[in-house]
Amino acid sequence: MNLTLKVWRQSGPSDKGRMVTYKVEDVSPDMSFLEMLDVLNERLILEGDDPIAFDHDCREGICGMCGMVINGVAHGEQRATTTCQLHMRHFEDGATITIEPWRAAPFPVVKDLVVDRSAFDRIIQAGGFVSVPAGSAPDAHSIPVRKEDADAAFDAATCIGCGACVAACPNGSASLFTAAKITHLSLLPQGQPERLSRAKAMVDQMDAEGFGGCTNTGECTAVCPKGIPLDAIARMNADYLKANAK
Amino acid sequence: MAVTGAVMVLFLVLHMLGNLKIFLGKDSFNEYAHALRTLLEPLLPYRTVLTVLEVVLVASVVLHMWAAISLSRRAGKARPVKYVAKKSQAAGYTTHIMRWGGVTIALFVVWHLLDLTFGVVNPKGFDSAPADRMIAGFEPSRWWVTLIYIVAVVMVGLHLRHGVWSAVQTLGWANSTRNKVLRLSAGLLSAVLVIGFLAPPLAITFGVVK
Amino acid sequence: MKYTEGPEIRDAKAPSGPIEERWEKRKFSAKLVNPANKRKLNVIVVGTGLAGGSAAATLGELGYNVKSFCYQDSPRRAHSIAAQGGINAAKNYRGDGDSIYRLFYDTVKGGDFRARESNVYRLAQVSVNIIDQAVAQGVPFAREYGGLLDTRSFGGAQVSRTFYARGQTGQQLLLGAYQALERQVAAGTVTMHTRHEMLDVIVSDGRARGVIVRDMVTGEIERHLADAVVLATGGYGNVFFLSTNAKGCNTTAIWRAHERGAYFANPCYTQIHPTCIPVSGEYQSKLTLMSESLRNDGRVWVPLRKNDTRAPGDIPDDERDYYLERIYPAFGNLVPRDIASRAAKNVCDEGRGVGPGGLGVYLDFRDAINRLGRDAVEKKYGNLFEMYERITGENPYDVPMRIYPAVHYTMGGLWVDYDLQSTIPGLFVIGEANFSDHGANRLGASALMQGLADGYFVLPTTIGDYLAAGPFGEVDEAAIAEAELKVRNKIDRLLSVNGTRTPDSFHRELGKLMWDYCGMERTEESLRKALERIPELREEFWQNVKVTGTAEELNQVLERAGRVADFFDLAELMCLDALVRTESCGGHFRAESQDADGEALRDDENFAHVSAWEWGADGPILHKEPLEYEYVKMTQRSYK
Numbered sequence A: 001m002n003l004t005l006k007v008w009r010q011s012g013p014s015d016k017g018r019m020v021t022y023k024v025e026d027v028s029p030d031m032s033f034l035e036m037l038d039v040l041n042e043r044l045i046l047e048g049d050d051p052i053a054f055d056h057d058c059r060e061g062i063c064g065m066c067g068m069v070i071n072g073v074a075h076g077e078q079r080a081t082t083t084c085q086l087h088m089r090h091f092e093d094g095a096t097i098t099i100e101p102w103r104a105a106p107f108p109v110v111k112d113l114v115v116d117r118s119a120f121d122r123i124i125q126a127g128g129f130v131s132v133p134a135g136s137a138p139d140a141h142s143i144p145v146r147k148e149d150a151d152a153a154f155d156a157a158t159c160i161g162c163g164a165c166v167a168a169c170p171n172g173s174a175s176l177f178t179a180a181k182i183t184h185l186s187l188l189p190q191g192q193p194e195r196l197s198r199a200k201a202m203v204d205q206m207d208a209e210g211f212g213g214c215t216n217t218g219e220c221t222a223v224c225p226k227g228i229p230l231d232a233i234a235r236m237n238a239d240y241l242k243a244n245a246k
Numbered sequence B: 001m002a003v004t005g006a007v008m009v010l011f012l013v014l015h016m017l018g019n020l021k022i023f024l025g026k027d028s029f030n031e032y033a034h035a036l037r038t039l040l041e042p043l044l045p046y047r048t049v050l051t052v053l054e055v056v057l058v059a060s061v062v063l064h065m066w067a068a069i070s071l072s073r074r075a076g077k078a079r080p081v082k083y084v085a086k087k088s089q090a091a092g093y094t095t096h097i098m099r100w101g102g103v104t105i106a107l108f109v110v111w112h113l114l115d116l117t118f119g120v121v122n123p124k125g126f127d128s129a130p131a132d133r134m135i136a137g138f139e140p141s142r143w144w145v146t147l148i149y150i151v152a153v154v155m156v157g158l159h160l161r162h163g164v165w166s167a168v169q170t171l172g173w174a175n176s177t178r179n180k181v182l183r184l185s186a187g188l189l190s191a192v193l194v195i196g197f198l199a200p201p202l203a204i205t206f207g208v209v210k
Numbered sequence C: 001m002k003y004t005e006g007p008e009i010r011d012a013k014a015p016s017g018p019i020e021e022r023w024e025k026r027k028f029s030a031k032l033v034n035p036a037n038k039r040k041l042n043v044i045v046v047g048t049g050l051a052g053g054s055a056a057a058t059l060g061e062l063g064y065n066v067k068s069f070c071y072q073d074s075p076r077r078a079h080s081i082a083a084q085g086g087i088n089a090a091k092n093y094r095g096d097g098d099s100i101y102r103l104f105y106d107t108v109k110g111g112d113f114r115a116r117e118s119n120v121y122r123l124a125q126v127s128v129n130i131i132d133q134a135v136a137q138g139v140p141f142a143r144e145y146g147g148l149l150d151t152r153s154f155g156g157a158q159v160s161r162t163f164y165a166r167g168q169t170g171q172q173l174l175l176g177a178y179q180a181l182e183r184q185v186a187a188g189t190v191t192m193h194t195r196h197e198m199l200d201v202i203v204s205d206g207r208a209r210g211v212i213v214r215d216m217v218t219g220e221i222e223r224h225l226a227d228a229v230v231l232a233t234g235g236y237g238n239v240f241f242l243s244t245n246a247k248g249c250n251t252t253a254i255w256r257a258h259e260r261g262a263y264f265a266n267p268c269y270t271q272i273h274p275t276c277i278p279v280s281g282e283y284q285s286k287l288t289l290m291s292e293s294l295r296n297d298g299r300v301w302v303p304l305r306k307n308d309t310r311a312p313g314d315i316p317d318d319e320r321d322y323y324l325e326r327i328y329p330a331f332g333n334l335v336p337r338d339i340a341s342r343a344a345k346n347v348c349d350e351g352r353g354v355g356p357g358g359l360g361v362y363l364d365f366r367d368a369i370n371r372l373g374r375d376a377v378e379k380k381y382g383n384l385f386e387m388y389e390r391i392t393g394e395n396p397y398d399v400p401m402r403i404y405p406a407v408h409y410t411m412g413g414l415w416v417d418y419d420l421q422s423t424i425p426g427l428f429v430i431g432e433a434n435f436s437d438h439g440a441n442r443l444g445a446s447a448l449m450q451g452l453a454d455g456y457f458v459l460p461t462t463i464g465d466y467l468a469a470g471p472f473g474e475v476d477e478a479a480i481a482e483a484e485l486k487v488r489n490k491i492d493r494l495l496s497v498n499g500t501r502t503p504d505s506f507h508r509e510l511g512k513l514m515w516d517y518c519g520m521e522r523t524e525e526s527l528r529k530a531l532e533r534i535p536e537l538r539e540e541f542w543q544n545v546k547v548t549g550t551a552e553e554l555n556q557v558l559e560r561a562g563r564v565a566d567f568f569d570l571a572e573l574m575c576l577d578a579l580v581r582t583e584s585c586g587g588h589f590r591a592e593s594q595d596a597d598g599e600a601l602r603d604d605e606n607f608a609h610v611s612a613w614e615w616g617a618d619g620p621i622l623h624k625e626p627l628e629y630e631y632v633k634m635t636q637r638s639y640k
């Protein structure tokens, strides 16, 4: 396959950045999207150009490190798929592909397609945990958990923290990410004691980071590689309202 | 947002029911309009309840608009650099319908008040009976007025189709098992409102009600 | 490659006495640090995987002043996140005959009698607490309808002791540790440094006193000082270029510590995982593991005839060779990883492999689907099937999966004593980065167990014993400056070559060489060839590598080049270690040492020891640590 790529290039935070066009030839349909970029980068290095910087690590859809907006869609158009798991067989020969970084003020661009997502860590710091120091836990079987609850908590807990939800949201809201963690912990008995204070602290931190508000447009869940549902946001809202009513 | 929206939805439902009284005859409608103003009289002076309702309504509109504007501004701040290419993966028109649709509705309401409440732009003027104002407003020759109403009411419908579900989600009562029902109810309510609101003007324009 | 032999390691500091009491004894004898002093004691933890994340969180909880480092943009992304299958623990919740002793026994045997008894016993003891801790943190393990935890049998175990969270156990456990870590960041006991790569250890007055790191965003070279340093930087499987490890996994941290005096133990022990998606082309950047749990229901086969190009569905049953079931009737498709991997290699070497290049075998669910129904299979393995289809474009419900072994885990690593302390005082090594408790082969679901045992329970106790003598005062400025200069020189050198080949092209070539000559099967000849080729390739690397950009920016080419440079040095030591160990054991198969059936033949007479290599300017120095077995009788492993 032969492709034309239009890629966002930005040498650093202070650079204005621009789209640059590259041609790539002989792309195999079995390549992953990142492997296609690897091939381009190898060529750029040999030509003495700066290769395109992008984040990635596991390359199997679980670490949440990769992420770019491909043809206007976070992680590309294939549903429930991270960028690293997207394969070139889903593109047409001769296609033009635009590639941009996540765009959100709380995710400043570091270089090219690399953005700083440390805001997510700070949201977790605000309360995304159960306070239980090592060694103080009771026997694992002392508190049974309904299978349905455990499964639902698991579904929410699969969020990989990639940030696609923010990238896709017209408001630049981090609601789906924040809600996924709140939901995960609020569905389990272990998460109950800190449930309301957690919701309040995390939502307030999310706002403080400069993310937009949620107007329930659902773009986030549509691109989420783990399919975190909007239920999570409703649950977060309920907990948040309850916490504020207290 | 959700609360103010809900207040307005409630108003709209009542308003629509009121409007439908036109089908029961001019008098019935006039009575209704009159009743609105004399509710709980003589306990309270003329128009008290209506005024209170109006104040609540106006407050809702203002707060709702204020919330909508601040949400949009926050959204703008959260994404200072726009995408070169952006493709929606969900019901993509929702944001635009909510924001621009909302603005359209607001403009309409201003005009609508001038028309049917204050009669400023109504052929019958302020001193006429409400039913006359209404019938005059929508007479066949003024088909363009009817058209404005149609556009506006459809906008309201679209706004609420998302808005009603959205309010439930915002208040944290939605979940995926309920969502099907909720979405359906929101759609249904919007459809009922659209039909209910459009029936009188269309009926007048096409001469069913005179 | 020349090497010399140094004195044996006689004492790994395990307490004596009955094995059940040793850990208790060690805990009691460990000196305690006065709570008021803990705040004044600084600990650096490099790595935020299961081992490093849990250690940093726990040390923070205890009140130490902790600095944590990782190369990713968030501690949550450490490679541990990718672990799929599960975590072992001797809870015996099923009453199926499991016990601490049995887990201990299975692990020692599974490791082909090349692990320390005391360590493994402790691991089995602590395993129980890990599950409690994780559940309390909100790790959503799989549950039964009664609300109790579900378990499954895994990777060659005959009891159901593996706890799991669908196919994402590592992710859920790591998120638990990550959340505990972030809680400490919020509490101010841990300072997090993401996108920082550790490039050297500062050793002052014979103690590890800090690290030199590079801020990967600005390129700044920073010094961080402490009273003790913990390395939890994971495994080095990426020396093979293609492996199931994350792209960033590297040997840099432990290799540079090795150059500063930490012994490197059993570098040649690598685990090749039998169920990975085969390579599809030259551009391939990594290999993807398909969880081993698939072998519970999938049947492994190849065509009976060579070069059979018929579609799998067209090959009748009597022309298929279910070779694992044939050779190992007792364990069948569930034999341990090393055995399954080698068997796959053998049938492919015979020319009976399937798929492009003949490097693949079928993992077939036809019978399972007929027996259990498609829905049941989907419920159990749906997400794995999807992942397979996403990568290969083939639907495993209709055509059997193709799998092939791939490098997965490294049992070797920095040598540590019972306290997890390396040969540099004050330098502790935990998780996959140490040479660990797995001997010559790691059983499935026990790396997660070891990482968390080290981080939550073992290290926090043993490091206290060391720190009780601290704070250790000023760090020698000359030592810091020397380490800093060494790091800068290496970077400058990489940038100045300006040759004609990319770092990846060298890495690929090195990896292929290692796979061919030091992979699943090793011979004296192949290893000697590798030991000849590696220095040549390294020489070419330093003459001809091209690194673009500068040192003062985010420079991914520079990062990669630095890692490849260290892989060259490590590769050489791996081949040497493999050459010296003329026996076959676990993941290390020397073709010269096999029995009549082609099974690995151990040589307990000469090799019942850990090979700990000291870095020497004139070549490596080998120290042997003899292994003694008091509780488990050394037998030839048999899974027939």
Ligand SMILES: Cc1cc2nc3c(=O)[nH]c(=O)nc-3n(C[C@H](O)[C@H](O)[C@H](O)COP(=O)(O)OP(=O)(O)OC[C@H]3O[C@@H](n4cnc5c(N)ncnc54)[C@H](O)[C@@H]3O)c2cc1C
Pocket: C046, C047, C048, C049, C050, C051, C052, C053, C069, C070, C071, C072, C075, C077, C078, C079, C080, C081, C082, C083, C084, C085, C086, C087, C169, C170, C196, C197, C198, C199, C232, C233, C234, C235, C244, C245, C246, C249, C250, C252, C253, C289, C408, C409, C430, C431, C432, C433, C444, C445, C446, C447, C448, C449, C451
């Ligand atoms: C695909 C796959 C599946 C697996 N499945 C299982 C399973 O089911 N059960 C099981 O028990 N085991 C499994 N394993 C093995 C297990 O996941 C790993 O052995 C274990 O997670 C290693 O944990 P760790 O904490 O030692 O290191 P890692 O998780 O690898 O963490 C390393 C950390 O060190 C940091 N780091 C590395 N180098 C540097 C440097 N130079 N400077 C700064 N920071 C650095 C990284 O940023 C990272 O934070 C699996 C492994 C793979 C690859």
Ligand code: HEM
Pocket: A214, A215, A216, B001, B002, B003, B004, B005, B006, B008, B009, B012, B061, B064, B065, B068, B098, B099, B101, B102, B103, B105, B106, B159, B160, B162, B163, B164, B165, B166, B167, B168, B170
């Ligand atoms: C003045 C003009 C208006 C503007 C600018 C406006 C704008 C918006 C916007 C942007 C939203 C999305 C917020 C969200 O979903 O959370 C919204 C929601 C909503 N709007 Fe409006 N709107 C206007 C008028 C109205 C009117 C007249 C009604 C009712 C009759 C209404 C009812 C609702 C409802 C029920 C919601 C959902 C609230 C929620 O989700 O919390 N709006 N509006």
Ligand code: HEM
Pocket: B015, B019, B033, B036, B050, B054, B105, B109, B112, B113, B116, B117, B130, B134, B149, B152, B153, B156, B197, B198, B200, B201
């Ligand atoms: C097409 C259908 C509609 C008709 C026929 C209609 C008719 C009327 C009439 C006759 C009045 C005057 C009542 C009185 O003064 O007693 C009125 C008032 C009003 N209408 Fe409508 N209306 C319609 C749609 C709408 C819509 C869609 C909205 C809002 C989104 C709206 C908002 C209002 C408001 C705010 C008032 C003023 C109420 C008050 O003063 O108390 N109307 N309408």
Ligand code: SF4
Pocket: A158, A159, A160, A161, A162, A163, A164, A165, A166, A176, A177, A180, A220, A223, A224, A225, A226, A227, A228
């Ligand atoms: S909610 Fe989905 S899109 Fe958002 S960070 Fe988590 S996994 Fe990514």
Ligand code: F3S
Pocket: A168, A169, A170, A171, A172, A173, A174, A175, A176, A213, A214, A215, A216, A217, A218, A219, A220, A221, A230, A233
């Ligand atoms: S796209 Fe944005 S508006 Fe809400 S539903 Fe998702 S966060």
Ligand code: FES
Pocket: A055, A056, A057, A058, A059, A060, A061, A062, A063, A064, A065, A066, A067, A082, A083, A084, A085
């Ligand atoms: S690289 Fe890990 S999710 Fe894509």
